Amino acid sequence: KNEVEQSPQNLTAQEGEFITINCSYSVGISALHWLQQHPGGGIVSLFMLSSGKKKHGRLIATINIQEKHSSLHITASHPRDSAVYICAVSRSNYQLIWGAGTKLIIKP
Amino acid sequence: KAGVTQTPRYLIKTRGQQVTLSCSPISGHRSVSWYQQTPGQGLQFLFEYFSETQRNKGNFPGRFSGRQFSNSRSEMNVSTLELGDSALYLCASSSAGTMNTEAFFGQGTRLTVV
Numbered sequence: 001k002n003e004v005e006q007s008p009q010n011l012t013a014q015e016g017e018f019i020t021i022n023c024s025y026s027v028g029i030s031a032l033h034w035l036q037q038h039p040g041g042g043i044v045s046l047f048m049l050s051s052g053k054k055k056h057g058r059l060i061a062t063i064n065i066q067e068k069h070s071s072l073h074i075t076a077s078h079p080r081d082s083a084v085y086i087c088a089v090s091r092s093n094y095q096l097i098w099g100a101g102t103k104l105i106i107k108p
Numbered sequence: 109k110a111g112v113t114q115t116p117r118y119l120i121k122t123r124g125q126q127v128t129l130s131c132s133p134i135s136g137h138r139s140v141s142w143y144q145q146t147p148g149q150g151l152q153f154l155f156e157y158f159s160e161t162q163r164n165k166g167n168f169p170g171r172f173s174g175r176q177f178s179n180s181r182s183e184m185n186v187s188t189l190e191l192g193d194s195a196l197y198l199c200a201s202s203s204a205g206t207m208n209t210e211a212f213f214g215q216g217t218r219l220t221v222v
Contacts, residue, residue: 030207041145041196043213046137088152090206094164096141098151 001026001050006087007104019074023087027066028082028088034061034072037084037101046085048073077106110135112201114214121221126187133180133201136162140182141206142174145196145216154197157182158205189221 004025011021013019023032034046047054047061049070055060060106062071087099113132121127133140142154153166157176174184186193196218200211 033206033211035213041198041216041218043198043200043216045210045212048210051214085145085166090208092207094139094141094156094158094207095153095166096143096151096200096206096211098143105166 002100003097004087004089004099006102009100010103010104010105011013012105012107013077015078017077017106018098019077019081019106021072021085021087021101023072025070025071025087025089025097027089027091027097029093032070033088033090034070035086035088035094037086043086065082070073074104079106079108082106110221112199112212112214114197114217115130116207116217117139117215119185119217121189121219123189123191123221125189126185127189128147128183128185129197129219131182131184131199131201131214133142133182133199137181137201137203137212138203139202139209140176141200141202142182143198143200144168146192146194148197150197154184156204163205180205186219193218195219 031050036044037077049063060073084101086101088096140159141156145151155165176182196216198216202209202211
């Protein structure tokens with residue numbers, strides 16, 4: 001079993017829909033990162049969380065440390081949000097352990 | 109301030125050759141970590157450097173090595189290239205390490221081994 005599991009693997013939605021991507025992990029972590037990867041490869045950091053909730057524009061990330069679960073929400077989704085969203089957890093040994101990613105397509 | 113710069117962006121090498129990839133972190137950042145991304149394995153940790161010291165290494169063969177210079181720029185080297193080394197290699201820059209500081213990524217170097 002992977003240490004970081006994401007769901008769903010693929011998600012297609014209509015513009016304007018509320019999107020939720022989930023991440024569960026099975027190891028002790030220092031922090032959890034949500035990242036976005038567009039075609040071409042570049043990765044952009046969206047959030048780093050160690051507790052609670054963070055919001056940036058239309059993006060919201062939450063984490064429940066007790067349940068070892070995090071969610072990334074996108075409100076009022078737009079075609080430009082189409083990308084791969086990746087959850088990664090930081091460990092005390094300086095490495096990131098990555099989820100497999102969620103490929104999101106938003107249709108106009 | 110300038111972002112993370114990886115060079116070259118694209119590289120084609122022949123099996124058996126060696127390759128060196130470079131990563132210049134954000135000014136002031138002392139931690140650089142490297143990751144390999146392949147369609148089959150996803151993103152995997154290679155190594156992490158902080159102030160010229162390797163603090164951790166992932167589960168890769170000894171053909172993969174790296175170093176960090178006093179200006180925090182980092183290089184990774186792969187010797188005796190194999191077809192399976194074809195991948196996108198990403199580096200991440202952070203002020204103190206991804207444990208508790210945000211990571212900023214370069215655009216990656218896409219290596220093709222033929």
